Amino acid sequence: MELNQYLDVFIDESKEHLQSVNEHLLELEKNPENLDIVNEIFRSAHTLKGMSATMGYEDLANLTHKMENVLDGIRNHKIQVTVELLDVVFASVDDLEAMVLDIAAGGDGKRNVTEIVQKLQKIEKGESLESDPSQEVAAAVAEESVSTNQQYDEFELTVIQQSTEQGFSCYEMTVRLRSDCLLKAARVYMIFEVLEKCGEVIKSTPSVEQLEDEQFDDSFMVTIVTKEPKEDIEKKVMKVSEVESVVGTEISAEFLRKKSVEKEEKIAKDQDHVQKNNATTSQTSQNKKKQTTSSTAKKSSKKQQVVSNKTIRVNIERLDILMNLFEELVIDRGRLEQISTDLNHPELNETVERMSRISGDLQNIILNMRMVPVETVFNRFPRMVRKLARDLNKQINLEIVGAETELDRTVIDEIGDPLVHLIRNALDHGIETPEVRKANGKPEEGTVVLKAYHSGNHVFIEIEDDGAGINREKVLHKALSKGVVSEEVAETLTDKQVYELILASGFSTAEKVSDVSGRGVGLDVVKTTIESLGGSITIDSVEGTGSIFSIQLPLTLSIISVMLVEVEKEKYAIPLSSIIETAIVKKEDILNAHNQKVIDFRGKVVPLVFLEEVFEVPNENEEDDFYSIVVVRKGDKMAGLVVDSFIGQQEVVLKSLGDYLTNVFAISGATILGDGQVALIVDCNSLIK
């Protein structure tokens, strides 16, 4: 089978399923009694298993299968959910993730997982890692009730009773297919054919329709009335290939009647138990109650989303092509508008106006298609925080707000790593240990809030912790000793500026290098990445109560606001994000400072950069008495770019110069203007040293 074409889909979907498993496991940890969550996990795991078996990734399928067995145990009340158990399951999800990543990177998805498999099998067999006798008893009781989980109605019971009276036997056959069985429906058909030769099938769980649609896991149960001995039937069914096991148990109508009564009692008891449990939770700390309600609320909203969100996957390249074609259309629209105003024909005007409006809407839609909820980045953090909290022996509650906020795909891809870094930092340096927190009169559990929201043309992402905050003196001391700032400057800095020193290169606040954040990478990398995306980062902190790291990002990278300027006959675009302001300066106001022309801009000496010289523009015009200057900044440094005239502000689509023209000095890209010509985008950062 040619599977390569499905590989991308497989990898994408596997990642999605693993993510969903991750999320639900976290939820399960909070509500260990909720079997809905287990079912949800089971479903994802099961799909993943099926997919990987089809694609021929045996290791992946096997490990998922082992994990599934454990989940099945939980589902059937055989295994109790414990933190230790979740650790093992989480670890196996990690392994699965690694395998999928390996496959994505072109590997074969093989990995040594014997240890984790052993642990899973141990759990599955009920040898829970910490054996607890009361649990085992509970498991044993649960097991018994599972053995006949078929429900019979009165009619079926009568049939069973009458056939036993006529000398027939009645068996419940539990058939388990091999986990790598590819055509389950076909196997079911074959098994039914065998069974129907032996006797009469009176019931199956799940129903025959569901079995035909493959709506079952590996096993199903069939009730058969027959004169043949149970062993013979078992052997006959085993002849069908890909059947793992067949277990028959004899049943009688009386036994079933008794059982069903018991079951009803048990259900009533269970409900009682659940109610009791609810009562106890509500009695315990309020915090916990809030958690459960919030998580259930989240879940219900998610369910709604599933119903309303019908999506298809589109290759981002196709979207790019669509966008390119659309830009062509926009350029032609501009020409049409020009022509229609020139001709001033009412019908033409009307049509062109309509077209402009429609294409404007279309543009919005196309841009929106590239938008992805920030959730895709955020959803990996709960897992990370859980693990880090355990590693650091801290209690941490991660709250995520505004995960539905949308960002351009290109920004999403870049923002993950900086956020990981900041959250690590918040956990490691921000939140104190439970003992310290208690001593300071704070709740033992620290809170980290990860928040995203839109504001204007920007997206803000904030990481707030209620930890120790930043110690101004400590930071200053360190910055001075590392030579990041000088004594004189240090005294003039505001609190905010001091906090931002921790983002400077060559600065690390860690007293000792810890396993968590001490990876040889400072927060300066975070700052660089964010700035390269056209964003900025600020820090607010109150010592003793916590810090907020706030990141501002542009909505999209592909569209930027620029100031179009003219240098002789050439047009250049200067990104608005780096412009402070524009000015027109008289020639005699320009000063000479050691071969460098400068201006006095609001009391600051700003060096001038003549774009005409830098870009070697063919000179034609006479020199003017006035200079048009765009004051730009790079960090704290400024420069004045001298141009001939300003054209105006415009939103443009950013384009690369292609593979052939790489590293052109002071040019960061190009854009296509309304008249179809290409204008170059000036890279202000490389013009300021």
Next chain:
Amino acid sequence: MTTTQSTTTLKVIAFQLMEKEYALPVRQVRSIEKLMHITRVPGTSPFVKGVINLRGVVTPIIDLRKRFQLPNETYDDTTRIIIAAIDDLEVGLVVDGANDVLDIPSEAIEPQPEVVGAVEADYITGVAKLEKRLLILLSLEKVLN
């Protein structure tokens, strides 16, 4: 061997530069465009004319006359831009005119004649004589280096 040789032909796009005829394999040519506005890109090699907007894609343009150190000539109505590509790398080549697709039998291709005084140009892979025409076969990879 001789039979296979006689049957293999190379399909090329022929174009003019300074009354000489050059050829590029047709599989490397994406399209032939009329001259359009070229935006100069400062700080690049002298033969890089600039970039154009090729249906929404910013495409670099190389002036082949400059590249081959031939005298400059002003552009006119016959001037064309040949959009050529190696893998994903797409460039436009400014030529004096392009209008022919030819089949060159492989036996007509000879290495460039080497005599004293001839310009050594490693971007030429060979010459082909076709009736009375002489075609200079170009290696696009080398031209772009």
